[in-house]
Each structure stands twice: as structure tokens, then as C-alpha cells.
Amino acid sequence: MLTETHARTFAQMTLPNLTRRWPYKLDQVIQGPDDVVAPAELHPIFHGSFDWHSCVHGYWQVLRLLRLFPDMPEAADIRVLADAMLVPAKVAGEVARFERPDGPGASRPYGWAWLLALHAEAERHDGPWGDALAPLAGRLADLMDGYLNRMTYPITVGTHFNSAFAMVLALDWAQGRDARLEATIAARARQWFAGRTDYRGWEPGGDEFLSPALTAALLMSRLLDPPAFAAWFANFLPRADSCEPGALFVPVHVSDRTDGKIAHLDGLNLSRAWCWRGIGAALGDPGRFAPVIDQHVAASLPHIGEDYMGSHWLGSFALLALEHEPCDR
Incomplete structure (x- = not known):
């Protein structure tokens, strides 16, 4: 369970990173010499x-911690940062990034989905942060809708390109805000995943932070009513009660947390815990996968601050793993 001790640890780790400018990995196509800027x-x-997407979900993380633990000592620093940064003029600059020739492909779809989650969280706070972020959220929702409508097949890897994870976050945002995007996600999810049965894929990959199988299952749990989801899940992972396939139930080993790609595996342990909790709840048995969840959290939570390759982003995934709410609930 998420505690104030966790919240303070995550906030203390993430807040300095949100304004730490170097090192930084740009997602940019250089069109000419004028594009070479800080x-x-x-x-x-x-x-x-x-990087852009980690910074986006870092802001999501600290705003969520602020709402859940408004009296923690770090709350004042979070408010000061949000008041300074989440303002219309700066948001307009972020929108402009996506109007560049290479903009519609930047941070797709992972960063887009996290921005929608950030906007949804910002709207739950008193003050102007949600309104300020609305133009960027609207722009990325439009890009997401167009992207999903152009896609013939889902991307089922365990990295930033994973379709199901982005669709989960985007669906949480779209419900009650954007009926068009909500309908697109529902249609694509059913087209791509409703007929999947007896999953036997090769997981995990060596640099993955998401499970293709479990993110798809979590997405379907958000779209199907409980009886329909139970039937779908029984066909998708028919041996889940026997913890098969075993690779989905055993925490992954992280051999080198200073290697940015290998460090992704800590995120996999944490995101699996989030997925298993959501799947169990959708099946009407929140404790069904509790031992698996606990094992995955225990394997990675103590290590998220050991190296900058993890500490710049893993706090968000630790928060997902420990709390019981969907991103926009």
C-alpha cells in the first residue's frame, strides 16, 4: 500500500529531476541548423x-502525490513548481513542438498518453493547472485518434511503442472528455485483442518495462463488463491459476541498473504489479494475484533510486504499483 513515507521518497527523488536539464535525450528530427537548440x-x-516523456509523467507523479498527501512537507515545493511551469505561455511552447514537421511523430504514443494522464490529474486540483494544459492535451488527443485510426496492427512490444499501455492511459482521459477518442480506442482494442487466446508469447525482452500480454489484458478489463472480461481472460490466459506461463508470474532480474535499457526491467516488475492488481479487481477478486504483486514490488521498489538511469522515471511506475486507483479515478 502507498504510504506517506513512499510519497515523500518519490517526491524527493523526482522533484529535482524535473528541472535537471542535463543529461537530456531529444526526440527530434533536425530540419536545419536553426533546430540545434538547447x-x-x-x-x-x-x-x-x-527525456520529454519521463518529465511528463514525473509531473503527473508529483501532482498525484500532492493530491493524495497534501500535508506532506514536499507539497509546498510541488505547488511552487507547478505554478511556475504549468502556465499558458509555456504550454503554448510545448504545443508548438508538435506543430513542427516532425512533431506528429514525437513521443508517440507513450508520451502522448502520459500527457493526457497529467492533464487529467491536473484537473483534479484547484487552480489553473488543468486549464493551462488543456490545449496540449487536446492536440495530443487529436494526434492519438488519427494515429490509432491509421494503424492496421497493434504494436505489442514492451517498450514506449506499446499500443495497449498508451490506450489504457488515453482511455482513462477520454472517458467523459472526448467521445471520439474513447470510441476509437474501444473499437481498436476489440479489433486487435478481443480474439486473442491462449497467450504464449516470449516475455520478457531484455529492455522491456511493460508486459505486452498484461497491458492488453488491463485494456480489455477497462472495456468489457465483468462477466465478459472474465470469459475473455479465461481464454487469453487459461492457465493463470497455475501461474502459467511462468514468465508472467516471476519477477525479472535486473543485472545492471546503470545501463539505461537494462534498468527498464525494474519498470517491468512495477508495471506488472499494477497490471495484475487491475486485472484481479476486474475479475472481482482483488487479492487473487496478491503474492505475485508483492513479489514484483519487492524485487524492484528498493532499487528505484540507485542510479539516475532509473531514478529519473521509476518513481511514476512505483506509484502505479503501490496505489489502487486507475490513472484518472
Whole structure:
């Protein structure tokens, strides 16, 4: 369970990273010499935490912690940062990034989905943060809708390109806000995943932080009513009660947390815990996978701050693993 001790640890780790400008990995196609600028010129808000998408979900993380633990000592620093950064002028600069020739492909779809989650969280706070972020959320929702409608097949890897994970976050945002995007996600999810049965894929990959199988199952749990989801899940993972396939139930080993790609595996342990909790709840048995969840959290939670290759982003995944709410609930 998420405690204030966890919240303070995550906030203390993440807050400095949100404004730490270097190192930074740009997702940019250079069109000419004028494009060679510092990340903060290209991204007025999200120029910390090593890359754009990690900075986005870092802001989501600290705003969520602020709401859940408004009296923790770090709350004041979170408010000061949000008041300074989540303002219309800076958001306009972020929107402009997606109007560039290479913009519609930048951070797709992972960063887009996390921005929608950030906007949804910002709207749950008193004040102007949600309104300020609305133009960027609207732009990325439009890009997401167009992207999903153009896609013939889902992307079922365990990295940033994973379709199901982005669709889960985007669906949480779209419900009650964007009926068009909600309908697109529902249609694509059913087309791509409703007929999947007897999963026997090769997981995990060596640099994955998401499970293709479990993110798809979590997505279907959000779209199907409980009896329909139970029937779908029984066909998709028919040996789940026997913890088969075993690779989905055993925490992964992280051999080198200073290697940015290998460090992804800590995220896999944490995101699996989040998925298993959501799947169990959708099946009407929140404790069904409790031992598996506990094992995955225990394997990675103590290590998320050991190296910047993990600490710049893993706090968000630890928060997903420990709390019991969907991103926009």
C-alpha cells in the first residue's frame, strides 16, 4: 500500500529531476541548423528528467502525490513548481513542438498518453493547472485518434511503442472528455485483442518495462463488463491459476541498473504489479494475484533510486504499483 513515507521518497527523488536539464535525450528530427537548440528552448516545461516523456509523467507523479498527501512537507515545493511551469505561455511552447514537421511523430504514443494522464490529474486540483494544459492535451488527443485510426496492427512490444499501455492511459482521459477518442480506442482494442487466446508469447525482452500480454489484458478489463472480461481472460490466459506461463508470474532480474535499457526491467516488475492488481479487481477478486504483486514490488521498489538511469522515471511506475486507483479515478 502507498504510504506517506513512499510519497515523500518519490517526491524527493523526482522533484529535482524535473528541472535537471542535463543529461537530456531529444526526440527530434533536425530540419536545419536553426533546430540545434538547447532542450529548454524546444520544451519550455518538459526539459528535465532525461527525456520529454519521463518529465511528463514525473509531473503527473508529483501532482498525484500532492493530491493524495497534501500535508506532506514536499507539497509546498510541488505547488511552487507547478505554478511556475504549468502556465499558458509555456504550454503554448510545448504545443508548438508538435506543430513542427516532425512533431506528429514525437513521443508517440507513450508520451502522448502520459500527457493526457497529467492533464487529467491536473484537473483534479484547484487552480489553473488543468486549464493551462488543456490545449496540449487536446492536440495530443487529436494526434492519438488519427494515429490509432491509421494503424492496421497493434504494436505489442514492451517498450514506449506499446499500443495497449498508451490506450489504457488515453482511455482513462477520454472517458467523459472526448467521445471520439474513447470510441476509437474501444473499437481498436476489440479489433486487435478481443480474439486473442491462449497467450504464449516470449516475455520478457531484455529492455522491456511493460508486459505486452498484461497491458492488453488491463485494456480489455477497462472495456468489457465483468462477466465478459472474465470469459475473455479465461481464454487469453487459461492457465493463470497455475501461474502459467511462468514468465508472467516471476519477477525479472535486473543485472545492471546503470545501463539505461537494462534498468527498464525494474519498470517491468512495477508495471506488472499494477497490471495484475487491475486485472484481479476486474475479475472481482482483488487479492487473487496478491503474492505475485508483492513479489514484483519487492524485487524492484528498493532499487528505484540507485542510479539516475532509473531514478529519473521509476518513481511514476512505483506509484502505479503501490496505489489502487486507475490513472484518472
